[in-house]
Amino acid sequence: MEPIITINNLTYVYDGQSIPAIDDLSLTINKGEWISIVGHNGSGKSTLVKLISGIETIQKGDISIDHILLTEDTIQSIHERLGIVFQNPDNQFVGATVEDDIAFGLENYGVSYDEMHTRVNHALESVKMSHMRRHEPHHLSGGQKQRVAIASVLALQPKVIILDEATSMLDPEGRTEILNIIKTVQQTHQLTIIHITHHLEETLDSDRICVMNRGSLVMSGPPESIYKNADELISLGLDLPFEMKVNRLLFNQDEFITTEELLKKL
Incomplete structure (x- = not known):
């Protein structure tokens, strides 16, 4: 197994707080693995995502992604390897149409028009939204919006996708549908998935479940052992x-x- 994310002795304390949000946490995630990270509110899940993605600055410890140490100097390289699908897809939409929204990130990366067109088409096909390409994102259903958010991330061709409570606003049927799409995409593109959730029923097909409490990793293993x-x-x-x-x-x-x-x- 080849590690793609390595976290060593990570500690983070928010300003004005005495108790760490992340407390000496170490974790290795392997390439192509589906990791579910679970825990109650305040367990440290969201803080961990912010640290991995560079939203919060590391105070103590270190994180390496695809063998690149996360620092201020390497943050752009890290972002090219990492995609995040958030809880509320409305916060990610910037384009007037679905295809415009997916193309936005590619334009920022300087991708050529022909390559952009190809990537947008492939991303829409992956999430079964090609027929909605000219619709306005804000007029879509909750599940359709999350599909577009996933497509926008896929078009950037990351190696790791983080699902940050990405299904929590959907009904059970919608959650199942989105997870099945991501599972297919993961296998097709050999992606590593980090799934942050408080719905334990969403973790049954994980390769590994990591349980957090008070900023620490208290359990880790395959579903049958957890x-x-x-x-x-x-x-x-x-x-x-x-x-x-x-x-x-x-x-x-x-x-x-x-x-x-x-x-x-x-």
Whole structure:
């Protein structure tokens, strides 16, 4: 496994606060991995995203992305390798139409017109939004808006995509649809995905789940090992996936279980 993000002894304290938002955190994320980072509000998830993306300046420790140490001098190179899809896609829209919005970032990067046209088309096809290319982004549904936000990131051809609570404003069906699209895109383009979420049911297909609490990494492993610690997850303020709740209630078992496996047991 080849590391693409390495975080060493990261600590961050906000001004006026005595308790660190990130407390001596170390984490390695491998190329092509789907990592879900979960934790209750205030656990440090959002601060970690801000530090990885360079929005907040590192106070102690270091972060390397694609073997480049994150500093003020390398921030542009880091941004070329990193794409972020935020919770509210409306905050990312700048173009009058869907295709204009996707092209905006490419124009800022100085991509040629022909290359820009090709990338916009490929990005729209990847998220199944080609038929909406001339629509105004703000008139789209919530799920469609997130597809456009994902397409805008894809067009920049990053190596890592961070989903920062990117599905939290959608209904369960919309969340599933967006995650399926991103999963397909990840496999097609060999991307690394960092999925920040408080919906544990969204983590079942992860390669690894990282559980944060009070700025620290308290658990890390594949879903089948993390979900054996159901009582600890609940004590950390996390809500178990529906499948696990039913399995606990009816069969008194704490284990990783998919929808299909639960249906067989029922």
